[in-house]
Amino acid sequence: MLxxxxxxxxxxxxFRLVDYKKHVSIDNVPVLVCPRCEHEEVLHWLKRDLxxxxxxxxxxxxxxxxxxxxxxxxxYIIYTVFTCSPVDTKDALKAEIQESCKARxxxxxxxxxxxxxxxxxxxxxxxxxxxxxxxxxVSVEGRxxxxxxx
Ligand SMILES: [Zn+2]
Numbered sequence: 575m576l577x578x579x580x581x582x583x584x585x586x587x588x589f590r591l592v593d594y595k596k597h598v599s600i601d602n603v604p605v606l607v608c609p610r611c612e613h614e615e616v617l618h619w620l621k622r623d624l625x626x627x628x629x630x631x632x633x634x635x636x637x638x639x640x641x642x643x644x645x646x647x648x649x650y651i652i653y654t655v656f657t658c659s660p661v662d663t664k665d666a667l668k669a670e671i672q673e674s675c676k677a678r679x680x681x682x683x684x685x686x687x688x689x690x691x692x693x694x695x696x697x698x699x700x701x702x703x704x705x706x707x708x709x710x711x712v713s714v715e716g717r718x719x720x721x722x723x724x
Pocket of ligand 1: 579580581582583608609610611612613
């Protein structure tokens with residue numbers, strides 16, 4: 575997160591309103607913006623989740639809007655840190671987002687254990703879905719691991 579653009583400049587973090595098929599407006603989508611060449615892209619970690627969300631949206635009836643931070647744990651954390659934190663450097667911002675993610679992952683893991691203790695499968699599935707937004711399954715030397723963004 576907040577790495578460098580192809581032109582060498584470090585990205586800024588910002589948020590965009592994304593219009594989907596002129597029917598749904600998705601607000602507060604975190605994007606990386608290059609202050610030099612103005613290249614802009616959705617955060618790598620969010621792309622898959624955002625596409626999955628878009629594909630599942632109903633497109634009949636009246637156009638409507640939604641707030642992406644209500645659908646994605648990572649977007650929520652990034653938005654909260656970005657808007658509420660007093661830090662003023664990219665590194666401090668990145669560190670604070672990482673800390674918030676770690677705290678949220680731990681809280682979700684605690685909940686997951688509770689859900690497992692009472693044997694609530696649908697609760698466990700819901701928590702797993704949220705954990706998946708904050709971690710990514712990767713394969714390292716044949717072992718399956720989860721790693722976090724930022
Ligand atoms: Zn650039």
